[in-house]
Amino acid sequence: MVVQGNEPVSSDYFAEVEDLFFDALELPPTQRDTWLQEKCRDRQEIYTEVQTLLEAHLSSEAFLSESPDLTGIAACPDLSGRRLGSYEVVKEIAKGGMGRIYSADRVDGEYQQRVAIKVVELGNIEAELFRRERQTLANLEHPNIVTLLDGGTLEEGFPYLVMELVEGQTIDRYSLDHVLTTKALAQLFCTLCDAVGHAHQQGVIHCDLKPANILITERGVLKLLDFGISQTLMKTQDAQGDHVRSQALTPEYASPQRQAHQAPHITDDIYSLGIILGQLLIGESLPRVATELLVKKRYKKIDVEQLLVLVPSHELRMIIKKATHETPASRYQSAEQLAADLQNWLQEKPVEAVSGGKHWQFYTLYKNLVRNRHFWMVLLVALFLLGGAAYYWNQQKVAELNANAAAAAKRVSTDLAGVLSRTQPSIDIQAELTGLAIQNIEKTVENAPDNIPAIHVLTESLLRLGQLEGHPLYLSKTDFESATLYFHDAIDRLEDLNHVMALDNKSVGQGDDLLDQTVMQLALLRAKRMLAEIELYEGVKEDGLSQLNQLEAQFQRINFAATSRKQTLVYMHDLLAWSHFNLLKQDVVSAELYLAQAESFIDEVSAVSLLPQEQGEGKSPFKRLKSDDSASPEQQQAQRAREERARARREQQERLKDARFLRAFLAEQRGYIALLNGDQQAALRHYLQVGESALSDIRMTPLINRVNTMQACIALQQKRPAYAEQLLEKVYRQAADLLDAHPSATHYRFKVERLGNKGLSLVERLDCADPRYILFPLHHLPATTS
């Protein structure tokens, strides 16, 4: 029998070859040949066969290892040069969603026109249905939707569409090349929404909205391509009961409902619009992000959250979030609504996606403040000028100058504090305005370098700004580096002031404004404490601890004698901060000493009798400024006196708020001590005193949340999980609202995420295992580090 060539070989013989081949393979390579020769003695042909197979085996490692590429079989006929009806195809210009696009010229002599021809690669049945639907598409007349001119069927059976030829860039490229501002982009996007909305009104859903389908011509006109084609395809496929519809779907932009092949709906287009908006807003960073987020996620839902993180504006983030909501009912219900909300944003009106009803009033206030931001800046500058003008008018009267500088500084700072406290804008805005106020006060101080009260006001503002920028114990922008700079600035200035005050043992001012050595020392220690607290919670813990221990010893050496209500309040703050620190160290005895001392001041600071409200108060400060111009000197003077009284009244209100916070903070710490002593009932009694807060206050809300969390933990221990869960929901809701209002408070985000993490147990979400994680801003170590 011959093995070589095409002569038939029996399968028995082949089976023997196979056995010998595998037996030989069992042996070490060096022994194979000898063994095989032995086995095939006198049968040269089978020896050769097996021997060549063994050789082939050694070199066939990569052979057939990759499945064949079927690209070739999918090749479509090239239509270039072919005549289709009144048109002659020029060349292929693109490969698109469901087919190829060619450019073509009208050649029937009627008139010259260059068009685009889209060949839709479909099976016969689908093609027939598709042809019937074309009429609907022809009816879609809109300046921003590509016009359908004609249609037909190739001899190969594929239907084609003749459309207006649009030469331009896809919207994503366009926005990158033209470096559109966010506002210009939003404006452009509104045009897109109009076009989509128009089609929706005609009952046509796009179903495949993506940047590739949105072109901008050289003249800057937006043109939407492929309208209705996908929907028609889906309909035709639905008609067939076909479950494979992925060909008409771009996963990155398709809503979860589309991906689940549910019937197309307007909200599917809204979802795609949301993703596109997000993508456009990310802009420059898109190529990098694109591979990560968009391309690799084929056949998966795009991670909207990840996309959102990159969107620069909170409100736009909320708009995208609403458009891409998991549940269609929670999305915008029309493209017009989406456009309207973008217009809100453009005009700095309240954005519906943000307000959503809940904290409407609060949000509207915030928006008003932002919209009027330039007004506030004007006001602050004006206030500064009042102080500055005094300088030039009274150059000879140095004493007066100093008084004016101090008054100007104080006015700027207290006015700002009042505005911020009433409107509670986001911490970003608060920091921005505080920074602006500091600049103004700094200029005042430059003109009056020896003015101790003005400098003192400046340091207070610096500390406030430091807290807003980044302090672990406050809701902040979590920028600890900037915060450190501001605290250092304050410390330097306070050290100078302390030096000056110690030299001649003097004191300045009286009442609330009294500044003496004790006040200055306390202020310096306060600034240093804040810096050390950053070190403790965010830096090297041991360093922070030793710094705080030293500062505490210095603090204890100071003899505080209450001189004014304001000083007492500030001192109470210090006392509670030190007891808080001692609780962290588990030194309950020391903590209780501080608390008792703080408690002794409570009645005093709470008993503030409010000055009666004056007529005309509450009007906008803008009006008051204006009236200055036209009023007589007497009227102006009376006006100013009224303003001063109003200011004093607002200051007292602020102090009442302060006192309320201090009482709550005290109760919180008392509650914790009771828990450490194992007395849950006493703890609950303390926590009850904290009460509720009506407004999402950046100090009170976190505190109330901590207390509610503690109560939830106690409820869990008392086997009342339902109540604990109820409390948790409340805490989560409030925390999420607060985060919505202050999106840059990133360290608070972790807390909110943990609270909302349904994958964790109640105990884990609440952090009940170690209540220190509730009371103190301690970080959870990542699971991977020991």
Add this chain to the structure above:
Amino acid sequence: MDLLAQSEHHSKLLETLYPEIKRLAAIQMSRERSNHTLCPTALVNEAYLKMSTEESMVFNDKQHFLAVCGNCVRQILVSHARTKNAAKRGGGQVPVTLIEGVDDFQAETDMDVLLLDELLTRLESLDATQVKVVELRFFSGMSNEEISDVLDISLSTVKRKWTMAKAWLYKEMNR
């Protein structure tokens, strides 16, 4: 199902499957970037999803369907290679390569579809199982485990048949 009915069923299935796979391939290719390679695995799965829901189709189960698929892809590739060769006749015959994803792909991994088909037809008379394994593994992109399921043979047999077929085909191709 007796053998005759099975083979009738087989050819009927193949008849329906053939245009469908071509069409799905065309649709899939038009969706992808031009330099994308089209792998049979996704195509075959898509074809299965589509056809399993059509009432006119009767086949036992996914296994049976997939068994036919490998054969189907092989036939599609062969017929495509024939057309392509016919088109190129006169301009010097160029063998159609199966693996052409990258231009400068090593010459030794390129191969002639028509020759492979011829060799498989010869191998069929020697050991039909080996051909089935090649069709499923190479043309359908299935794993050894899946093949073991489809052909109802042990995993070790699948590996053995694959090794043998590969060596034999390689030997014959490089003769």
